[in-house]
Amino acid sequence: MNTAIEVQDLGVRFRRNRRGRRSFKDLFAGSERRSRPGEFWALRGVSFSVQQGESIGVVGRNGQGKSTLLRLVAGVLLADEGTVTVNGGVAPLIEITGGFVGDLSVRENVRLTAGLHGMSRAEISRRYDDIISFAELADFEDTPYKHLSNGMKVRLAFSVVSQLDEPILLVDEVLAVGDKAFREKCYKRIDELLSEGRTLFFVSHNERDLRRFCTRGLYLDKGSLVLDASIAEVLDRYNGDAS
Known part of the structure; x- marks a missing residue:
């Protein structure tokens, strides 16, 4: 089975406000990896791979990096650290x-x-x-x-x-x-x-939909990948943490 999506040590950071904005030089220097005042890491140190034909559900509370991850895979956002490799076109x-x-x-x-x-x-x-x-x-x-x-x-x-x-x-x-x-x-x-045989990468809060379409899950919390396991295991862990 071939790899559809490969993510290695992925990190992306955002500004909470307009202060502390990175300069044009910072964007291309590549050496500055510390967060400046007013910046935070939406995702950091995230690694996983998705094989062709797999159905992956991404879970987590609001603001934990789920939609950011999806946009990185879609190519809408660029990573500050690590790599995202997508083998094949995407239907977003x-x-x-x-x-x-x-x-x-x-x-x-x-x-x-x-x-x-x-x-x-x-x-x-x-x-x-x-x-x-x-x-x-x-x-x-x-x-x-x-x-x-x-x-x-x-x-x-x-x-x-x-x-x-x-x-x-x-x-x-x-x-x-x-x-x-x-x-x-x-x-x-x-x-x-x-x-x-399409590959599915699915972000949702709807447990019924996740169980219907997905066999594997990724649980994100505070921008980190907490668990990569079967969708049943991931939902059990997520629900347990939320209770």
């Missing part, structure tokens, strides 16, 4: 309504967003009807995106991204939104993608 189901243009129609946004995710014009044309059908927006194709409800926007975004052929799925609480019927459609779609 994170902040999925980002990138859509309010004044463009649903039809135009589908073509724009799918293209930005790497779909060719031929692929977009071939999958367009499926995207609109899944999102249940056949009556709104020429409606400006800004006039859609929040639920419609989420349906459209999920529908576009879930049509990508990338081997790695990055999911961050996207299943927590939408009505019950749409969530069930999302569940079935993710089941289909996993049955194709």
Whole structure:
């Protein structure tokens, strides 16, 4: 089995405020690794690997580095320490309504967003009807995106991204939104993608979803990896610490 994601001694730091901002020289010097006043490490010393076809659930309290880790894997953030190696493209189901243009129609946004995710014009044309059908927006194709409800926007975004052929799925609480019927459609779609051998990296507070989709878990606390084990063991430990 080949490695899909390799993380070694990963660390990333942020500012609590604008004071203590690193200079342009600091960003490129590479030698300064101490935290300056007003900075903190969101993640540090995190190492793990994910094999192709694995389903990984990431758990932890709010503010412990889960979403930061997902964004590092997605390439949205850059590490201050260590490395993240991703072998294959990613389908990022994170902040999925980002990138859509309010004044463009649903039809135009589908073509724009799918293209930005790497779909060719031929692929977009071939999958367009499926995207609109899944999102249940056949009556709104020429409606400006800004006039859609929040639920419609989420349906459209999920529908576009879930049509990508990338081997790695990055999911961050996207299943927590939408009505019950749409969530069930999302569940079935993710089941289909996993049955194709996709790799899942899933951040969630929903224990039911984690147990449904994941076989292995990573437990983050205060920016460190506390436990890497089966999802059942990780949830037991997390729930025990929270009680």
